[in-house]
Each structure stands twice: as structure tokens, then as C-alpha cells.
Amino acid sequence: MTVTVLKIGGSQTRHDRLMALCAMLGEMGARQPLLVVPGGGDFADAVRRCNERYPLSETAAHWMAILAMDQYGHVLADLIPGSRIVRSLSEVQAVTRAGRVPVLLPHDWMRADDPLPHSWDVTSDSIAAWVAQQAQAHRLILVKDVDGLYETFPPSSDTAFLTHISVDRVNGNGGVDRFLAGLLEKATCATWVVNGRFPERVAQLLETGTARGTRICPNQAGLSRDLS
Template identity: 30%
Template sequence: MLVVIKVGGSLYDYENLREVLASIRSWFQPGRPYSDCSPLLIPGGGATADVIRDWQKQHQIEEEAAHWLACESLELNARLIQSLLPESRLVDHLEQSLGAWKEGLFPVLRTSRALQLAESSSEDGLQPEPLPHHWDVTSDSIAAWFACRWQARHLLLCKSIPVPDKMPVLEASRSGIVDPFFPGLAGHIPRIDWCYARQLPCNSIPWLQQGYPIS
């Protein structure tokens, strides 16, 4: 069973990011919350994606081009995470991810390549509609989309803010906690968990089940 982990871009300037990543990895060890699952980490955008937003405004770049530039910027973030997470591997699709974990290597998704492969293929998993190529879709929805497509058991959101306890997903979207496209995907994921990563020791807390808050 798969757990998709989204590490928020707001954590890249956090001095304890290495410890956060080590904690996430430990949750997949025997006796821990996700011990019977395989992980797949998807990097958030953060400042690198913000650069693309600025370029689009300055140079009037079309939405489609800006979308792929932003996705490609996530590979830089993936390489940052790889440098901080020992025994990790960059992967492009689910089969590579599962293979890496069997070898004891923590898989980190190269988002742009993975999206290109997934949007051009009908062979791996479910078929949610392709993601719109505009700024309503951030790495939150990209992670949720892959969780739907690859039938993940959980989606784990690691962010810089506490869990929006009992908050409906639409309200979380309106508050800017998740992106505008995310609510439409959340109901297709069995459970969405939350990690308040700027509070150590960090933990995984259930947030949504089939899109509804867990009381």
C-alpha cells in the first residue's frame, strides 16, 4: 500500500528540515504508523515556484509554459530533499518508486517527468482527469492527483502550520491552506493525514477521511 507524502515548500528554509525528513522516514519502519506501506515523497514548490510566478508576470508567459516551468522547478527541490535524506532515490513513476523502497531507498518524485509520463499513458492505475495547467493547481493538488491515480492508502501533507482540525476541505481551500483544486481530489483519497513539521518532534495526525474531517 502506498503513502504519498507532500513536503511543503515553506519548509525549505527550516533549519530542522533534515530532522523532519528523518522523522518521516522512521514512520515507515516496523511498529510505526505506516510500517505496512511504501512511501513516495513529492516536493512542494516554495520559493522556486514563486520565481516562475514572477517571471510569468514580468514576461507575460503563457499559462501552459508557466505550468511546466513550475513543475520543472520542483526537480531542484527534489534534489535538495535527496541531499538531506540519506539513502533516497529520484524516481519518475510508481514502478520505480516501489522498486526503490524494496531496496531500502526512500523514493522522491521528479514531478515534471512523472506528470509527462502519467498524462501520456493509460497503463498505470486510475485515470483522474489530467490536471489543469494553471496556478489553481499547486503541489498540493499534484500530490493528491498522484495519490488518486496510484490508489494510495494515505496522502500525508507536511506543512508549516498546525493541522486544520475538523476544518472542511473547502474552508481550508478558501483560507489558502490548500490550493483551490485540491477539494475536488480529496474525496477520492481514503485518508489524508497532516504533519505540523515546524514543531518537533513532529507527528502524523489524521485530518480527512474520504474528504470529510475526522472528528
């Protein structure tokens, strides 16, 4: 599929641009195939607090966190004009063919395939990357509340902003989850981290293939080729 997978981070609910972001996604989804994967946000934070209070197994916390993504998915599906809730790849294909925006509730699909470790090292970043691989997406966009990745995380006022970074430097960067790098080593799609507080940047990336943000490139050896 020539679909673009967008992971919409739960942090987008903590500022006033979520409605504008969702409106833009509805408009863009009528012109090109998109697939929205929700983050966890406040719903996943509730799972973390429960896990801190009680000795939950990693497996229980894993599935609870993915159900939290489903909850946020309902929020996004209600706010994105022309969107439809989907739970499988076949449903994604049907909805994009109709010119609408599929919003994935990942729990059922993930539960059936169980492809990723049961660990807090795996978040919606890695789940979105896995979904992008299954959908043979040509682009993965991680929409967060920062401009992209930095030399250190969290960034300070003098921390260098990275316009691009190789996969072998992503692990431990802090701006994405710890499992993502291993998935992206095998990825064929372009991967970006952009700031959802500026919906116009996401729109520019969808329309032109570039915008202010960080592009995650396959590896250090291929970095210059990928940027040429």
C-alpha cells in the same frame, strides 16, 4: 500499495528543522513504505516572479512550476538518508520494496499523463493528491509550515484551529490550493495537514495514525463516521 505519500512543502527550507525532518523520514522509510513528493518553494517562487514580469502562458508557467518541484526534489533526495530519486510509479514500487525512500521528480510523469489543469490553482498539493490516487496510497500527508487548517487563512491569534474539516469546506479555506478539494472528493485515503517544523508530529502520525494537525474528511455527511 500501502504507501504513505508525503508532500514536503517548500516552506520547510525557511526554517532550521528541515534536516531533522529529513533524518526522520529516512528512519521511518526503513520501517514503512513512504513516497515523498516535493513542493516548489523558492524554485516555484522564481517561476511566479517570472510570470509576473513576462506574459507567460498558463501552460508554460505550469510546466516551469513542475520543473521547480523537480529542483526541490533533488534537495530532499540529497538530505533524506537512504532515499532514491524516482520518476514513475514502477520505480516507486521498486524503491519501497528495497526499504528505501523514493523522492518523486514529477515532471516526466506529469508531462506524459498531463492529468491536471494548467493553472496556478494547481500546486504541489493537488499534484501530491493525484500521485496518491495513482499509487493507491492509504494516506496523504501535506507537510506545511502551519499546524494545520484554520477557520480563516492566514490565521490570526484568535482564529480557530481545525482538528478536522470536510472536503466540501476545504475549497476556499486558503491553507491548500483551490483544486485540491475536487481531487479529494474522489479520494479513498486519509488526508492530513501537519506542521513540518515539528518532525515528531509527522513521525507520530506515521506511527499511530493521528497527531496534532488537520484531517480532511471525505464529506460533511461522512464526517462523524470518519472520526468515529
